[in-house]
Amino acid sequence: xxxxxxxxxxxxxxxxxxxxxxxxxxxxxxxxxxxxxxxxxxxxxxxxxxxxxxxxxxxxxxxxxxxxxxxxxxxxxxxxxxxxxxxxxxxxxxxxxxxxxxxxxxxxxxxxxxxxxxxxxxxxxxxxxxxxxxxxxxxxxxxxxxxxxxxxxxxxxxxxxxxxxxxxxxxxxxxxxxxxxxxxxxxxxxxxxxxxxxxxxxxxxxxxxxxxxxxxxx
Numbered sequence: 001x002x003x004x005x006x007x008x009x010x011x012x013x014x015x016x017x018x019x020x021x022x023x024x025x026x027x028x029x030x031x032x033x034x035x036x037x038x039x040x041x042x043x044x045x046x047x048x049x050x051x052x053x054x055x056x057x058x059x060x061x062x063x064x065x066x067x068x069x070x071x072x073x074x075x076x077x078x079x080x081x082x083x084x085x086x087x088x089x090x091x092x093x094x095x096x097x098x099x100x101x102x103x104x105x106x107x108x109x110x111x112x113x114x115x116x117x118x119x120x121x122x123x124x125x126x127x128x129x130x131x132x133x134x135x136x137x138x139x140x141x142x143x144x145x146x147x148x149x150x151x152x153x154x155x156x157x158x159x160x161x162x163x164x165x166x167x168x169x170x171x172x173x174x175x176x177x178x179x180x181x182x183x184x185x186x187x188x189x190x191x192x193x194x195x196x197x198x199x200x201x202x203x204x205x206x207x208x209x210x211x212x213x214x215x216x217x218x
Contacts, residue, residue, distance in 0.1 A: 005046075007043075007046075007048070009050075010050055014031055015031075015106070016107050017030060017107070018031070018107045018108060020069045020072060027043075027045055028043065028044055028069050028071075029042070029069075030069045030075050030092070039052055044091070066103050066105060067107060067108070068107060068109075068115065068117070068130070069108075070129045070130050073090060074087070074129055074130060075087070075088045075092050079097075084098070084100040084101060085097070085099040085117075085130075087130045087131065098131060101119055101124050101135070102120070103119045103124055104141075104142060104159075105117050105118030105119070105142065105146070105157075108130075114127055115129065115133075116146050116155075118146060120139060120141070121135055121139050122137045122138055123135070123137050123170045137170020138172065140170070141159045141161050142157035142164065143159050144159070144193070144194075147197035148199070149199035150199065152169065153169040154166070154167050156199075157173075158206075162179055163177045176204070177204065182208065183206055183211075193206065193207070194208070201217075202217065203215055203217050
C-alpha cells in the first residue's frame with residue numbers, strides 16, 4: 001500500500017497475531033493479548049473491528065497463546081489446558097482438539113497451502129487445513145518462525161539459543177547466529193522479542209520492546 005491505514009481500537013498488551021494471507025486483500029486477523037486475563041481477539045474486516053473470543057486456556061506455565069489462521073473460518077490455537085492443538089471451523093465460536101502435540105511457535109504459518117508450526121519434537125505439519133498434524137524433521141528449540149526462503153525446504157527459526165536454518169525441510173538444522181547480546185535472556189518462551197527474516201537479501205532482524213532494532217547480514 002502507498003498509505004497507512006489505522007486499525008480499530010484494541011487493548012494494550014498484544015503479543016502475537018496470525019493473518020489470512022491466502023487472499024489478495026487480507027481481512028481475517030486472529031490475535032492474543034495478555035491483559036485482562038489473556039484474551040483472544042478476531043477481526044474479519046482487516047482490523048477495523050474486533051470480536052473477543054474468550055480467555056486463553058492456561059497450563060502450569062500460565063497462558064498458552066499460539067494462534068493460526070487457515071482461512072476465513074478455520075482457526076487453530078494451542079492449548080495447555082487441552083493438552084494439544086485445537087481447531088475451529090466457525091471462526092472461533094467452537095473448538096475441537098485435533099492433536100496431542102504442543103507447538104512452541106507463537107504463530108502457525110501457511111506456506112503453499114500447507115500449515116507449519118514450530119514444535120519441540122520438530123516441525124508440526126498439516127496437509128489438511130489443520131485437521132491432522134504430523135512431525136517433520138529433527139527437534140529445534142525455537143519460538144519464532146518458521147520463516148521460509150526460496151522454497152518449503154528452506155526454513156529459518158529463532159529462539160533463546162539463537163537463529164537456526166535448514167535447507168532440507170528440518171532434517172538438519174545449522175546454527176546461524178546468536179541473538180543480540182541484550183536479547184539473550186527474554187522472559188518466558190520469548191515475550192517482548194520480535195524477529196524477522198528477509199530471504200531476498202539474506203538479512204535477519206531482531207527487536208525488543210523499549211530497545212533498539214538489530215540487523216544481521218550474512
